[in-house]
Amino acid sequence: MSKIVKNATESLYGLIVNALEKSIKSGALPQSEIPRFNIEVPANRNNGDYSSNAAFVCAKAFHRAPMQIAQEIAKNIELFGSYFTKCETAGAGFLNFFLSQDFYADVLIDIYTLGKNYGRSDFGKGKRYNVEFVSANPTGPMHMGNARGGALGDCLAAVLDFAGYKTEREFYVNDAGNQIEKFALSLDIRYQQLILGENAPSLPEDSYHGSDITERAAQFREKFGDGYIDKPTDERRKALVEFALPLNIQKMHENMEKYRINYDTWFLESTLHNSGDVQDCIDYLTKKGLTYEKDGALWYKNIQVQTEMLKEQGKTQEEIDSLELKDDVLIRKNGNPTYFAADIAYHRNKLVTRGFDKAIDVWGADHHGHVARMKGVLRALDLDESRLDVILMQLVNLVKDGQPVKMSKRTGKAITLTDLLDEIPVDAVRFLFNMREPGSAMDFDLDLAVEQSAKNPVYYCQYANARIHSIIKKLEADGVKFRECGKSELTLLKETEEIELIKHLAAFTGEIQNAAQNYDPAKITRYCVDLATLFHKFYNACRVAVEDESLMQARLYLCKCVMTTITNVLTMFNISVPESM
Numbered sequence: 001m002s003k004i005v006k007n008a009t010e011s012l013y014g015l016i017v018n019a020l021e022k023s024i025k026s027g028a029l030p031q032s033e034i035p036r037f038n039i040e041v042p043a044n045r046n047n048g049d050y051s052s053n054a055a056f057v058c059a060k061a062f063h064r065a066p067m068q069i070a071q072e073i074a075k076n077i078e079l080f081g082s083y084f085t086k087c088e089t090a091g092a093g094f095l096n097f098f099l100s101q102d103f104y105a106d107v108l109i110d111i112y113t114l115g116k117n118y119g120r121s122d123f124g125k126g127k128r129y130n131v132e133f134v135s136a137n138p139t140g141p142m143h144m145g146n147a148r149g150g151a152l153g154d155c156l157a158a159v160l161d162f163a164g165y166k167t168e169r170e171f172y173v174n175d176a177g178n179q180i181e182k183f184a185l186s187l188d189i190r191y192q193q194l195i196l197g198e199n200a201p202s203l204p205e206d207s208y209h210g211s212d213i214t215e216r217a218a219q220f221r222e223k224f225g226d227g228y229i230d231k232p233t234d235e236r237r238k239a240l241v242e243f244a245l246p247l248n249i250q251k252m253h254e255n256m257e258k259y260r261i262n263y264d265t266w267f268l269e270s271t272l273h274n275s276g277d278v279q280d281c282i283d284y285l286t287k288k289g290l291t292y293e294k295d296g297a298l299w300y301k302n303i304q305v306q307t308e309m310l311k312e313q314g315k316t317q318e319e320i321d322s323l324e325l326k327d328d329v330l331i332r333k334n335g336n337p338t339y340f341a342a343d344i345a346y347h348r349n350k351l352v353t354r355g356f357d358k359a360i361d362v363w364g365a366d367h368h369g370h371v372a373r374m375k376g377v378l379r380a381l382d383l384d385e386s387r388l389d390v391i392l393m394q395l396v397n398l399v400k401d402g403q404p405v406k407m408s409k410r411t412g413k414a415i416t417l418t419d420l421l422d423e424i425p426v427d428a429v430r431f432l433f434n435m436r437e438p439g440s441a442m443d444f445d446l447d448l449a450v451e452q453s454a455k456n457p458v459y460y461c462q463y464a465n466a467r468i469h470s471i472i473k474k475l476e477a478d479g480v481k482f483r484e485c486g487k488s489e490l491t492l493l494k495e496t497e498e499i500e501l502i503k504h505l506a507a508f509t510g511e512i513q514n515a516a517q518n519y520d521p522a523k524i525t526r527y528c529v530d531l532a533t534l535f536h537k538f539y540n541a542c543r544v545a546v547e548d549e550s551l552m553q554a555r556l557y558l559c560k561c562v563m564t565t566i567t568n569v570l571t572m573f574n575i576s577v578p579e580s581m
Contacts, residue, residue, distance in 0.1 A: 002118075002509040004106045008050070008083045009039050012097060015084075016054050019077040020069075028072050032061040045503070048088065048096025055093035066093025104499060105490035107506045111561040112484070119568050123513045124165030130350050131157040133362035134256070135172040138248040139183040140210050142255060142417040144396045145364050148442075150417070151433035152393060153362045154261045155521035158572045163516035168264040168356075171256070172346065173249060176270040177339050180245070182207055184237035187244055190217035191236070195226050211413070216244040258421055260430065260574040269342050277345040277353075278337050281381065282330050290380050291330060298331040300340075305376040309385075328373065344377050351378070351387055360519065362391045362438070391519050394441040396433075405446065424449045427575045431458035434525045434573070452581075457529050461566055462578055464532035468563040469579040471544055472556070480545070485557045489550045493558060497538040501558065504534050508565055521573070528569040535562050 016037070023029040037054040055070035062069060070093040077087050083103040088096045111118045133153025136142045153169070160167040174180070186208040192200040194217055203209060220228075220243050228236045249266075256263065272278050282298070285291050290301045303325045310320050330341045350359045363370070371392070375385035398405040398415060406414060420429060428449040435457060436442045454460045472482060493502065508527065515523040544555045570577045 002107070002110060002506060004103065004110050005506050005510060008099070008103060011082055012039050012050060012052070012084060013037075015077050015079065015082060016052060016073055016095070019073045019075075020054070020058065022076040023072040026076075029062050029064065029069065032058075034058065035061055041507070042096075047090060049099040049503070050084070050097040052095045052097070054095060055089075059093075069093065070095050101491035101494065102487070104493060104502045104506075105487045107502055108490050108493075108557060108561050109487065111505060111564055112557065115564060116568060116571070118564055119508050119512050119572075120162050120164070121509055121513060122164040123516065124160065124163050127165050127357040128355065129157075129160055129165045129167045129358045129360060130170055130354075130356040131160070131167060131360045131362070132170040132172055132350075134261075135174070136252065137174050137179050138245055138252060139179055139186075139208055140212055140248075142252070144398065144415065144417070144420070144444075145393070147259075147417045147420055147429065148396050148433045149362050149364070149393055150256065150259050150261055151430045152391070152438055152521065154259075155430065155434050155524075155573045156360070156362075156391075156519055158574070159512060159515045159521045159524060162512050162572055165516065169261070170265045170267055171252070171263045173252075173266055173268050174339070175245060175249070175268050176273055177336070177342060179339075180241060183213075183245070184241045186213045187217050187220070187240040188233065188237045190214045191220060191240060192229065194218060194221055195229050212248075216240075216247065219247070220244065255417055255421070258426070259417070260426055267346070269346070272342050272345045272349065273337065277349055278341050281345045281348055282337070282341060285330075285377075285380060288380065296333040297329050300328045300330050300377065300380075302327045302373055302376065305380050306372060309372075309376055309379065340373075343374065344381070347374065347378060347388060348381055348383070351383055356387075358387055358389060360389050360391065362393055365392045365394050365439075368392055389519065391438050393438040397441070397443045398446060399443045400446040427462070428456065428458050430573055430575055431461075431525055434521045437520050437522050457525065458575065459581075461528045461532045461570065462576070463581050464535045465563055465566045465570075466578055466581040467539065468535075468559045471539075471559060475545060475556070478545070480552070482556050482560065483553055485550075485553050489554045490557060492548075492551045492554045495538075495542050497534070497541040498555075498558060501531075501534045501538045501562065504531055505561055505565055508568075524569055524573070528566060531562065531565060531569075535559075 016039075017034060020029065020034050024031060035057050037052060037057040039050060039052050042048065042051045054073060055066040058064075058069050059066045067089065070089040073095060074087045074089050079085065079087065083100055083106075084097045085100045086098040088098075090096055114120075131153055133156075134142070134146050134150050136146045157167045157169050186203060189201055189203045189207065190213050193203075194214075217240070220240055223243070224239070228239060231239075253266070282291065285300060286298075290305065292299050292301065306323075306325050307320055310323075328340050329338050331337055347359060350356050367390075371390045374390070375388055378385045378388055424446065432444060432449055433442075448456055450456075452459055454463070475482075493499070504527075511523055511527045515521055538558075542555060544552060544559065546552050546555075567577050
């Protein structure tokens with residue numbers, strides 16, 4: 001929460017404690033230790049700006065009805081010199097408190113003083129968080145799931161940073177294992193087909209059939225000619241991968257940069273194999289008796305580990321059996337480690353080798369079965385499984401003219417991330433993908449994303465900011481220059497629309513912290529839309545260019561604080577902040 005909100009909350013807690021101690025001293029309440037109680041901002045603020053459950057929490061300790069305790073608190077509380085003007089009791093013992101104009105003035109001064117740092121806090125205490133997202137296979141183009149995952153992961157990392165965590169963004173490149181072997185085979189067949197025509201082998205059904213594979217094979221042929229057709233298969237495939245894979249990874253870099261995502265680390269899976277990290281993890285599990293050999297492969301005892309965890313959670317054997325748990329292969333018959341084995345080493349690398357306090361993975365909802373398995377194997381490695389958090393993200397449905405869209409008109413194929421960014425402004429894509437919490441399925445309206453009206457949420461927020469710039473420029477043209485206001489002038493802001501706007505501004509830091517705790521940056525985009533709505537209501541109800549110079553400057557000051565907050569949200573999410581529209 002912001003400094004002013006925090007001060008108000010903490011001071012109110014102390015005032016209630018003092019009132020209770022006064023009641024105890026007078027004999028109105030019996031001697032007892034005062035239990036902890038809550039101070040809250042109620043959803044409906046018609047009955048008060050703050051509320052407390054102190055009377056209910058203290059009922060057992062004092063052997064009194066909550067209303068009797070509430071009345072004692074209201075009678076003895078001393079609000080003079082605080083941010084509060086009045087205390088009321090309600091219902092069976094609710095305590096409601098009302099803020100003074102000083103509070104609203106100090107909120108605005110705090111925003112203006114902090115400027116681009118308004119909303120930041122030390123809530124995260126500098127803990128190191130690794131946010132890994134997108135991590136698409138480098139064997140083909142990125143799809144809509146990657147598009148949503150990119151916006152979600154990048155904006156979540158930004159929220160965590162604002163909330164005081166040391167956050168690093170990471171892309172995990174699967175440049176080893178089964179999918180690379182399939183990539184090599186696919187490239188090889190396409191290369192042979194380009195040269196041998198009908199005499200070349202057909203591409204297997206489970207290979208990569210995208211046009212990008214043919215394109216890479218053609219580029220390889222253009223550079224190296226037909227000479228590799230006579231080389232041994234392994235040598236040819238190795239050369240094809242060494243040529244094509246860096247091009248695909250570079251394309252991923254370019255796509256992410258176009259999407260305004262800048263990763264701190266592009267982590268190659270191959271490094272885990274080359275360093276021996278994968279084998280180290282397998283050896284560790286083997287020493288603990290958690291592996292066994294069967295059918296020429298090495299297996300991990302997933303059933304045993306997860307059963308132990310589930311029993312600790314109070315699950316019955318019948319409930320556990322219903323999950324149909326299975327053990328997992330770590331090393332295949334051919335001696336190659338599985339993707340799961342590499343994933344184990346990767347997470348151990350994040351939590352042990354690089355020492356992150358938390359690893360946050362953004363996965364598609366179809367990976368839900370992998371979450372418990374991954375947490376279980378961390379425990380098997382003697383790590384705290386709570387240090388891994390997984391955000392499961394639902395897929396996206398593209399909609400145009402109210403109808404689902406799956407194919408690109410330009411290519412006739414499934415719409416890729418590149419297609420989307422070519423068609424839709426990046427501002428809209430990043431904002432709209434963060435309008436819903438990750439676990440909710442969403443329809444992405446292609447028409448809405450390009451519409452320049454109040455219906456488009458990002459345009460609506462940008463327009464509120466541009467409108468403030470317009471107000472300031474118009475007044476400057478009329479000879480009115482903005483100046484800083486004193487507290488006494490800011491207390492002139494008493495209209496309902498002004499107070500509601502300031503209340504919402506005051507909540508910004510708390511909203512950031514809440515979004516960080518819940519891994520839900522959509523809370524901030526919705527906050528920004530609500531802020532724009534409250535500003536437009538203020539603009540329509542409260543004329544800025546009034547004759548009273550002090551009130552005019554106070555309203556300009558309020559506008560500046562709104563502009564600061566909108567700018568901080570949009571800048572945090574790497575969305576442009578135009579001064580005119």
